[in-house]
Amino acid sequence: MKGTSTEHLLLTTNSAKRLYHDYAKGMPILDYHNHLNPEDIAADRQFRNITEMWLYGDHYKWRAMRWLGVEERLITGDASDKEKFMAWAGCVPRMIGNPLFHWTQLELERYFDVQEPLNAETAEKIWNRCNERLSEPQLRAAGILDAFRVKIACTTDDPADNLAAHQQIAKNPQGAAKVIPAFRPDRALDITNGDFADYIRKLAQAANQDIQSYDNLLQAMQKRIDFFHEQGCRLSDHGFGIFPYEKATEKEAGQIFAKALAGGSISLAEEHKYRTYTLLMLGRMYHARGWAMQLHIGAIRNNNERMFEQLGRDAGYDSILDYHLAASLNSFLSELDRDGQLPKTIVYSLYSSHYEMIATTVGNFQSSEAEGKMQLGAAWWFHDQKEGMLKQLTALSSMGLISTFVGMLTDSRSLMSFPRHEYFRRVLCRLLGQWMEEGELPLDYDWIGRIVQDICYHNAERYFQMS
Numbered sequence: 001m002k003g004t005s006t007e008h009l010l011l012t013t014n015s016a017k018r019l020y021h022d023y024a025k026g027m028p029i030l031d032y033h034n035h036l037n038p039e040d041i042a043a044d045r046q047f048r049n050i051t052e053m054w055l056y057g058d059h060y061k062w063r064a065m066r067w068l069g070v071e072e073r074l075i076t077g078d079a080s081d082k083e084k085f086m087a088w089a090g091c092v093p094r095m096i097g098n099p100l101f102h103w104t105q106l107e108l109e110r111y112f113d114v115q116e117p118l119n120a121e122t123a124e125k126i127w128n129r130c131n132e133r134l135s136e137p138q139l140r141a142a143g144i145l146d147a148f149r150v151k152i153a154c155t156t157d158d159p160a161d162n163l164a165a166h167q168q169i170a171k172n173p174q175g176a177a178k179v180i181p182a183f184r185p186d187r188a189l190d191i192t193n194g195d196f197a198d199y200i201r202k203l204a205q206a207a208n209q210d211i212q213s214y215d216n217l218l219q220a221m222q223k224r225i226d227f228f229h230e231q232g233c234r235l236s237d238h239g240f241g242i243f244p245y246e247k248a249t250e251k252e253a254g255q256i257f258a259k260a261l262a263g264g265s266i267s268l269a270e271e272h273k274y275r276t277y278t279l280l281m282l283g284r285m286y287h288a289r290g291w292a293m294q295l296h297i298g299a300i301r302n303n304n305e306r307m308f309e310q311l312g313r314d315a316g317y318d319s320i321l322d323y324h325l326a327a328s329l330n331s332f333l334s335e336l337d338r339d340g341q342l343p344k345t346i347v348y349s350l351y352s353s354h355y356e357m358i359a360t361t362v363g364n365f366q367s368s369e370a371e372g373k374m375q376l377g378a379a380w381w382f383h384d385q386k387e388g389m390l391k392q393l394t395a396l397s398s399m400g401l402i403s404t405f406v407g408m409l410t411d412s413r414s415l416m417s418f419p420r421h422e423y424f425r426r427v428l429c430r431l432l433g434q435w436m437e438e439g440e441l442p443l444d445y446d447w448i449g450r451i452v453q454d455i456c457y458h459n460a461e462r463y464f465q466m467s
Contacts (some may be wrong), residue, residue, distance in 0.1 A: 006105055008388060010426040012384070016433025023449035024425040027147040027456040029418065032464060033182065033237065033294065033409040037166035038155050040415070043454050044174040045141040047049065050130035051081035054107070055088060059316030064100055065091055076311055082127060088124035099385035099423070106419035110138065110148075113274060117399040117445065141415055142169070142174030150177045151457075152466050156237055157181040159188060159224040160199070168448055180466055181289075182238040183228050185282065191260045191274050199460045200261060215253035216381070219282055225285050235292040236467050238279065241321050243297045245328035248273035260440040276332070283336045287343040292464060296380065297325065298350035320382060321348045326357050333365050333374075344370050346406070349379030359399035370463060372404025380411065389427045401453050406460040425456055 011017045047053035054276055055061055062075050065088065073079045076086040095101035108114035112130045116122045133139055138147040145153060157163065161181070169179045187199045206210040207220035246269060248256075256274045260266055266274075286293050300321040302308045307317055329347065336342035342365060347358050355376065362374035376396050377387040393413060396402050408424035410417040435441045461467055 002104065006102075006109055008232065009102065009106075010236060010423070011429050011433070015241040015436040015439045015445075016426075016429045018430040018445055019433050019436075019452050020426055021280075022445065023452045024429055024456050025422075026149075027425070027453055028151045028152055030407075030457055030460040030464070030466075031153045031410050031418070031421070032235065032406070033154060033156070033411055035156050035413040036153060036179075036415065037413070038157075038169065038179055038181075040141040041145070041153075041174065041179050042165040042168040042172075042231045043141070044143070047134050048242075049081050049085075049138075050127060050136070051085045053134070054416050057083055057314075057317075058367065059314060060089060060100060062316040064098065067449060068094060076315065079359055085127055086120070086123050089118050090120040091128070092118045093135070102423060103417075103419065106422060107416050108305040110419050110422070111144075111416060115345055122152050140174075142177070144415045145177035145179075146175040146420070148421075150418065151461075152180060152464075153179045154180050154182045154235065154466075156184045157233075158226075159183060159185050159221065160203045160415065162206065163228070166231050178466065180234070181228055181232055182294075183225060184238070185221065186239050188217070189238070189275050189278055191256065192266050192271050197261050197263065214250070214257040217257060217278075220309040221282065222285055225291075225316070229289055229291075232466060233466050234290070235294060236282070236286055237294040237296065239296045239299065241298065241300055242323050243295065243325055243328050243332070244272035244275050245331045245415055246272035246276050249276040250277065280335055281331070283343055284339075286340040287336070287341045290343075290465070292346060294346045294348070294377070296348045296377075298323070298354070299336060299381070304306070322351050322353070325349065325351075325354055326361065329358070329361050330364065333361070337365050342367075344373050344375075346375040346377045348380040350381055350383070352379075352383055352388060352391055355395035356399055359395050363400055372401065372406070372459065372463065375406055375463075377406075378424075379409050384408075384411070384424075385426055388426060393428065393431055404459060405455050406463050407455045407457070421456075425452075428452060428455060 002285065008017055057223065065075050068091050070087050070091065074084055092101065092104050106116055108118060108126065112133055114126055114129060114269055116126065118126055137143045163181055166179060166181050188203060190196065190466050197215055200211050207223045209216065209220055211217050211220050255272050256266065256270045281292055297322045301318045302313055303319060304317040307315060333342060333345065347362060349355065349358055359376045362376060365374050367373055379392040383392065393402060396405060408421050410420050429452060432441065434451065438445055
């Protein structure tokens, strides 16, 4: 099988090629949402082999291998790392049309200078070559951030985390990149989770105070926000299946909270009231700190009960939830906006049919506080591929202003995922280049090129104010 050159990958016009190579390619990265382990970066981790670096925890690859009938022992089981790599290599030629096919090319080429396509015949050679190079400084954890010109990487961190690794990175940086926490209080909102009371005790310990009441909870959350802010945090993140909006009073929220702490059964209406009121209170805290708020909406998780019992969460058994969002989202944003306490907000949906609706919704709440204060989030998770990105970018430009977009993120647990920024930039230049070729935009490369560079980096730098 002949290799495919990545030089002009996805760039279908001369204008697209020029925009990418002259304007987008050299831009630094601000990866404002990922799930990297900050301890790896603090220790400048050296990976034992390419499987540990590339396949561990990558549920995108796991799903594809299962689709091809690969035994679970070769995916998440007790097979050796080499066996798992060989199994993955044998799958890659059948990934055509899936972003994994291009990601694999880009990742092997950008990290290891591997030009050959990965398949069963080349697997042994590529395994050996990659493993030989893993001791090089630019392939250790912190070295990777520098190699890809990552200026800022924002991890995803629970309010109860002590952020020791972030403090270590700030005190003894292994590279030039800033590694900054992002505040993810999902467990404090997940009141129907069986370990909710245990989590509240953990949060109380982190905040160094008792949490016996709902007012105590809000005090503890404010303390943790203050602590995160001291460590450089400037954004929060929230994950939802259905995004609820159910009006409640503080008294009602407090009663529901007390009931959950006592082990009582929480109804769906009570869950929605508690989530709504608590998220509104958090939104006001974020606004006071000048933070951005991210809302990731529309995942239905852990759907295979048998495999959940075997492997736990984040194992590749999540999918897209379809439901109505417009009324709840508009009501939530309006409630915060009414008191002038709506923070900068990025709304993502895993259900791509929401893109136009979200773009028009966030348009209802733009203000002079920030350019593009309200954002339609990047194509997320199952949509961070060519068609998903094009759909998101088209919806944003048609219903809003693409020139204010804060760009792409990896949303990944793997240090091998930074070429996803390259992939996005190629898709962006493909779209704008097509508009230039078709006469919808003038052939003014400096003008359009500056907009490309803004979307790639500068908009996010201005928006998050973390530099």
